[in-house]
Amino acid sequence: MTPTVRTAVQEWLSHDPDPASAAELAGCSEDELAERFAQPLTFGTAGLRGPLRAGPNGMNLAVVLRATWAVARVLTDRGLGGSQVVVGYDARHRSAEFGRAAAEVFAAQGFSVTLMFAAVPTPAVAFAVRGMGAAAGVQITASHNPPQDNGYKVYFPGGLQIVSPTDRDIEHAIASAPPADQIPRTPVTASGEDQVRAYLERAASVRRTTGPARIALTPMHGVGGEFALDALALAGFDDVHVVQRQFAPDPDFPTVAFPNPEEPGASDLLLALAADVDADIAVALDPDADRCAIGVPTPDGWRMLSGDETGWLIGDYILSDRQGKAVVASTVVSSRMLASIAAAHGARHVETLTGFKWLARADEGLDAPLVYAYEEAIGHCVDPDAVRDKDGISAAVLACDLVVALRGRGRTVPDALDDLARRHGVHTTTAVTRRVDSPQDAAAMMTRLRAAPPDTIAGVAVTVADLQPRTDALVFTGGDDAASVRVVIRPSGTEPKLKSYIEVRCAGELAPGRARAAALQEAVAAAVRAWT
Template sequence: MHSVTAARTLAGHNDGMRSPWSTAVQEWLSHDPDPASAAELAGCDDDELADRFAQPLTFGTAGLRGPLRAGPNGMNLAVVMRATWAVARVLADRSLAGSPVVVGYDARHRSAEFGRAAAEVFAAQGFSVMLMPCAVPTPAVAFAVRNTGAVAGVQITASHNPPQDNGYKVYFAGGLQIASPTDRDIERVIASAPPADEIARVPVEPSGAEVLRAYVERAATVRRGAGTARIALTPMHGVGGEFALDALALAGFDDVHVVESQFAPDPDFPTVAFPNPEESGASDRLTALAAEVGAALAIALDPDADRCAIGVPTPDGWRMLSGDETGWLLGDYLLSGRDCRDAVVASTVVSSRMLAAIAAEHGARHVETLTGFKWLARADDGLDATLVYAYEEAIGHCVDPDAVRDKDGISAAVLAADLVVALGNRGVTVLDALDELARRHGVHSTTAVTRRVGSPREAAQLMERLRKTPPREVAGFAVTVEDLAPRTDALVFSGGDDTTTVRVVIRPSGTEPKLKCYIEIRCPGDLAPARDRAARVQDAVAAAVRDWA
């Protein structure tokens, strides 16, 4: 449909009724560089138009992220171009005009198109642009920014979101995710950016093959030992498959079996309900393959390969570890056998407390940050010590901060494989290693309760209700509440007795319409009774928390 005809339809000329959004839609269509937008918007009712035009897409935990759709509150060509123009202007205002920038993209719908547009806008603004030659893992862009000394990087990705979404992730110097006030600065400039059809673009030739090779080679170097193990791997229809195979091979792991039905990038993610290794059932094909081939380790990457989940054999079949369990194991492994006086490890406020105990045992510093790697990557700021490891419970692990100051599923996969071999050389399994940690630091049992909501507004209303009338007890344990506002929108409930510690953190998701409740129960003592008590208390706390929302 021609844009004029579409605008008239939206204005209600066909039936004598005028849409309250007709002026905004007409203005958008008059500048939208995407010819498909007119027909798309013509098919929207007023409720849908209100969702698309009432407010623009804003920077959240990981930059811009939202559904692929026309309008200011969606991911589309116009939004990408205006956001890039704003990033370029903020860099120029900081006397960085003309500096090198990196642009990458994953294999989602329209990612390559958006990545090319971003690169061309930067080039038109006078920046020297490295546009990746193919779809790449998100941590490869973070590495490239740090490795080349670029002043910024943009990755087009929505990570593990559903197939209808995409996003725009921004790094500044050092390959660190932007944090406040930079994100707010960019948003303010977006508000005054020219219409998309008035933003210049200059063609850019793809490059960066050598940097990608350096990224893979560096990921392989996180290995500390020798030997091999059979591995099962899935990239979950994302971009990490070939990169992970290459890094593992360089590290000495050449016996890797892949889930063929999930290996090639596919933006529709046809074999999983949600392309997220944390989701129930998402790793079923991986664990089935691991059992079939007799693997020692199963590795699942999310679609942009910045997160890594691992699975291990148990007497009752294969089990995927939680992000916290993997965090304990990798943190303890990295701190073992080194002088830790100048070492920092970090985890977030919604992650388990065990890493703090592990750090204290090794003589390292532990830093607790707000949620997200934009904070974890800065955990050693102002300290006379250096970050050596950071993780968040959502299967994000930064195992080589000198190279990638963000979560990186590829290097985490290499280190996890190395750990399994090192344990095997001692005659120890991963489950044995988890038992050892529980004996030293108490049983830590973690789970999460998720409440899906219709909108961020609904999540905010639920949080406000909890602030006004916070629970004073949970599952029979008296609790106190700590409000982390204004630093972040989260409430921490803590309590317990001599045998049990209870902790619940509740916050809205920064990337999806969810309210998340993170539960941790700690019980010291002999493993069997401690685990039994922790499981019973955890179930009771989870049931209580579900009633809060």
């Protein structure tokens, strides 16, 4: 161990308010200590996220205290000292402890703090920040990450996720924060019941039709179960069947390999329940209930829709009932069909960088309001006036409502997808993920691709657009009106992965168009795997 690391460890331990940290660090090898103290956690997607462990490169009490002190300092420097702040937490390991600690630091810094009364969905915190006109909000959550992780998500005015330079300002403040045991804390009485009730009533209000639907639901061991049932009931949906083994919050997520509805097998129990009860729709929430995946019956059995398919359906549904100017948005890694849908409805489509910190700002500087935004990773913002972030519960209500509306016209979800394909062309999407040992490895692979980008993919001539410096991504496009391909390659913002997002579009009749699209997509995916 170098003298620098040894000094850093000793300094950390002398000020760590968590007595378990000393024992944990004492059991670490020198290599492990060097890794934990090489650099602190950095702000990624709207906040901090990492493994629960001692040291500056993990999620622990000391990191939460110093991060909160830093957020308070940035707010004060911007003239927002003493303002309202909302603090919430999910049901992960240590979330409640970290949430209370954050609230107590804000209170000691003179802020008026609403500390949520229980583990709540992340969008409830975003809603409360916006509705209360709060200066900031913090949600302790790692969303759909593995059980050993936790995180610290930050909202600023309007319930918007932070963007640069705010994230850098907070990091700089963390670097100058006092030692964790010297940061003052003032006790806070939990509250927030009125805000959560208002959130659920607003989520229920996105419904447009009347009539019943039989719903299968899983919160995937997260916080969304009871809240989703309440919102659905307020919307008039009372025939809801839940996956009992996944309903109660459990931070170990015992029935799934990864608590993410997108992962293969994660929704198997849900689809089995949906088939057993003859449901009209299946709904899977991720652990903090900000994302929503939809399953539907088809002639070949139940299947989960992709995030893009759900995005097409909801976008078309919202715009079909919209009067006046409107903006819809999707990210650079999402399907391009929403742009075509928007044009057909006379609306404006905006393509943003990945993440809801950008999607939520898609209407900035425009003369029309944002009415819907989605990303392919099953994130949907269906009521931007209330929640400027992805919201799995309001999206679930609207998806169930869509099923009822389609049934009233003698149509099903597969019928609706066919209709969209006839109007806008067959679009197919898939992703190729390359796991790497570290973010540095992903960056090195991007450097190699920039140095020698392919000029054809699966026999299709392509051009490449480099999105640097805005973001680390390459976009390959090629083809013609009959058939086109699009591949976006970028490192993951939350995990050590290199991700390639593939979309194929084919014109013509449905059956032959889908056959051509499937064959071309398979060839494109094979090509991407070969050079990533």
